[in-house]
Amino acid sequence: MxxxxxxxxxxxxxxxxxxxxxxxxxxxxxxxxxxxxxxxxxxxxxxxxxxxxxxxxxxxxxxxxxxxxxxxxxxxxxxxxxxxxxxxxxxxxxxxxxxxxxxxxxxxxxxxxxxxxxxxxxxxxxxxxxxxxxxxxxxxxxxxxxxxxxxxxxxxxxxxxxxxxxxxxxxxxxxxxxxYLFDNRYGTGQSVWDGIMRTTNLVVAGKTAVVAGYGWCGKGVALRAKGLGARVIICEVDPIKANEALMDGFEVMPMIEAALYGDFFITVTGNRDIVNKEHFVLMKSGAIMCNAGHFDVEVNVAQLKEIAISERVARANITEYTLPGGQHLYLLAEGRLVNLAAGDGxxxxxxxxxxxxxxxxxxxxxxxxxxxxxxxxxxxxxxxxxxxxxxxxxLGLSIDKLTNEQVEYLASWSSEES
Structure with a gap:
C-alpha cells in the first residue's frame, strides 16, 4: 500500500x-x-x-x-x-x-x-x-x-x-x-512561545514563566520568555546547569516552590513526571501548563485527571481542569509538543x-x-x-581563514616554534 x-x-x-x-x-x-x-x-x-x-x-x-x-x-x-x-x-x-x-x-x-x-x-x-x-x-x-x-x-x-x-x-x-546551538535553542525558543501565544491569545509580559530543564531547548525557551517581558524561574536537577541559569539572570528553585508562582509552566527535560499532583494542588487558578519535550510524559496528565473534579475543552488545544480547591488549571495540546501540536514548529x-x-x-x-x-x-x-x-x-557572507603559518603555530608546542 x-x-x-x-x-x-x-x-x-x-x-x-x-x-x-x-x-x-x-x-x-x-x-x-x-x-x-x-x-x-x-x-x-x-x-x-x-x-x-x-x-x-x-x-x-x-x-x-x-x-x-x-x-x-x-x-x-x-x-x-x-x-x-x-x-x-x-x-x-x-x-x-x-x-x-x-x-x-x-x-x-x-x-x-x-x-x-x-x-x-x-x-x-x-x-x-x-x-x-x-x-x-x-x-x-x-x-x-x-x-x-x-x-x-x-x-x-x-x-x-x-x-x-x-x-x-x-x-x-x-x-x-x-x-543544538540553533534548532534546539533558537528554534525551540521561538516556536514554543508561538504555540503558546497563538493558542491562548494571552499576554506574556509581566507574568511568571517556569521552565523545567535548562538544556539547549530550555535555554531558548527561557531567553524568549525574558525577551517577551516575563519573570523566569528555572527548575533543574543538574547543579552545573542550575548555576548557568542563575548567572544568565534567571531565578532557580525546585518545582515544588515554583508551583506557587507560575503563570506559565513549560517542561523541556526529556524525562517523565516533571509536574505532578503535588505541584498541581499548589498552582494558582489560571495557571497554564505545556510541554516542549518529545513525549507527552512530562506533565503527569493521568494524575491531573485523577484529582480534577471536572474537565472541559476551554478553547481549541486547551483543556481546563477544575480542582477540588476551586482553581482552574489549563493544559495545552494534551501535554504533547506544544510547538508542533499547537503550532507550525x-x-x-x-x-x-x-x-x-x-x-x-x-x-x-x-x-x-x-x-x-x-x-x-x-x-x-x-x-x-x-x-x-x-x-x-x-546569506552572502564569508569569514576569515587561517594562514599556513597560523595553522603551524596552533599545532606547535615548543618554545622555539611558538
Whole structure:
C-alpha cells in the first residue's frame, strides 16, 4: 500500500505551504543540487519518521532527489498536518499518517511504513528504531543505518547501544553543533512561545514563566520568555546547569516552590513526571501548563485527571481542569509538543540547517555503512562545518581563514616554534 492518509483533496493547500518554505531553505537547496548530481541513495528505500509539516516535506523531496524511494510516517500524532501529507502523496511520495491518530493507528502506520523494507531510516524520538527492533526483527539485516533527530531519541539509542541491542549504525544528528546551538535553542525558543501565544491569545509580559530543564531547548525557551517581558524561574536537577541559569539572570528553585508562582509552566527535560499532583494542588487558578519535550510524559496528565473534579475543552488545544480547591488549571495540546501540536514548529531557516545535517548524515551512512559497526555515531565535524559554511554562503557572507603559518603555530608546542 503506497499511502494511508485522510484526504487527498487537501493536497493543493499543503503544496502552498511547501512552496512557502522552499526558497527559505537555501542550505537544503544546495544539498539538493549535490544529491541530484551524485545520486547517493540510488535504488534505496528510505523511511522518514518526523513531524509531518512543510519543512519535513521538503526534506523528503531532497532525499528523493538523491535517488531514493521515500516513505514518510509521523513521529507524533498531533503534529501531522493532513494537507502536507496529501501533497506528498500527490507528488509520489509514500505516506502513512493522519492528524490525531489513536495509539493503535499510530503504531499501525509505523508498521505500514516498515512494510516497505527500508535500507535507511531517519527517526525522531526513537519510535521507528524501537518498533524495528521489538516487532520487526526480520528487517534488521535489511536496514543499513540511519540518523536520529532529537535529544530523546539519542538518549534511547545510547541506552540500546549500552545494552547491545542496537543492530545498525545511527548518527546522532541532535548532538551536532549546527543542530543544538540553533534548532534546539533558537528554534525551540521561538516556536514554543508561538504555540503558546497563538493558542491562548494571552499576554506574556509581566507574568511568571517556569521552565523545567535548562538544556539547549530550555535555554531558548527561557531567553524568549525574558525577551517577551516575563519573570523566569528555572527548575533543574543538574547543579552545573542550575548555576548557568542563575548567572544568565534567571531565578532557580525546585518545582515544588515554583508551583506557587507560575503563570506559565513549560517542561523541556526529556524525562517523565516533571509536574505532578503535588505541584498541581499548589498552582494558582489560571495557571497554564505545556510541554516542549518529545513525549507527552512530562506533565503527569493521568494524575491531573485523577484529582480534577471536572474537565472541559476551554478553547481549541486547551483543556481546563477544575480542582477540588476551586482553581482552574489549563493544559495545552494534551501535554504533547506544544510547538508542533499547537503550532507550525521551528522556523524554516532554522530547520534548513537541521535537515541539511540529516540529509548529509544519511548520505554519510549510505556511503560508509559497510565500514560502520552497530552503534551511535556523532555527526562528522566536516559535515557540521559544511552546513555552517553553506548557511553563511546563502546569506552572502564569508569569514576569515587561517594562514599556513597560523595553522603551524596552533599545532606547535615548543618554545622555539611558538
Amino acid at each position: 503506497k499511502y494511508t492518509i485522510r484526504d487527498l483533496t487537501l493536497a493543493p493547500e499543503g503544496q502552498r505551504k511547501i512552496d512557502w518554505v522552499v526558497p527559505r531553505m537555501q542550505v537544503l537547496n544546495m544539498v539538493r543540487k549535490e544529491f541530484e548530481k551524485n545520486q547517493p541513495f540510488a535504488g534505496k528505500k528510505i523511511v522518514i519518521c518526523l513531524h509531518l509539516e512543510a519543512k519535513t516535506a521538503y526534506l523528503a523531496h531532497v532525499i528523493r532527489a538523491g535517488g531514493a524511494e521515500v516513505t514518510v510516517v509521523a513521529s507524533n500524532p498531533l503534529s501531522t498536518q493532513d494537507d502536507i501529507v496529501a501533497a506528498l502523496v500527490q507528488d509520489g511520495i509514500g505516506a502513512h499518517a493522519w492528524y490525531n491518530a489513536t495509539e493503535e493507528e499510530f503504531n499501525h502506520h509505523l508498521q505500514l511504513a516498515l512494510d516497505t523494507e527500508p535500507d535507511f531510516i531517519i527517526d525522531d524520538g526513537g519510535d521507528l528504531v524501537s518498533t524495528l527492533h521489538t516487532t520487526r526483527p526480520e528487517l534488521l539485516q535489511k536496514v543499513k543505518g540511519g540518523a536520529e533527530e532529537t535529544t530523546t531519541g539519542v538518549l534511547r539509542l545510547h541506552s540500546m547501544a549500552r545494552d547491545g541491542a542496537l543492530k545498525f549504525p545511527m548518527v546522532a544528528v541532535n548532538d551536532a553543533q549546527c543542530k 521551528h522556523p524554516a531557516e532554522v530547520m534548513d540547517m537541521t535537515f541539511a545535517l540529516q540529509a548529509l548524515s544519511l548520505e554519510y551512512v549510505a556511503l560508509n555503512y559497510d565500514k560502520l559497526s552497530p552503534g551511535v555515531y556523532q555527526v562528522n565535524r566536516e559535515i557540521d562545518e559544511k552546513v555552517a559554511l553553506l548557511r553563511l554562503k546563502s
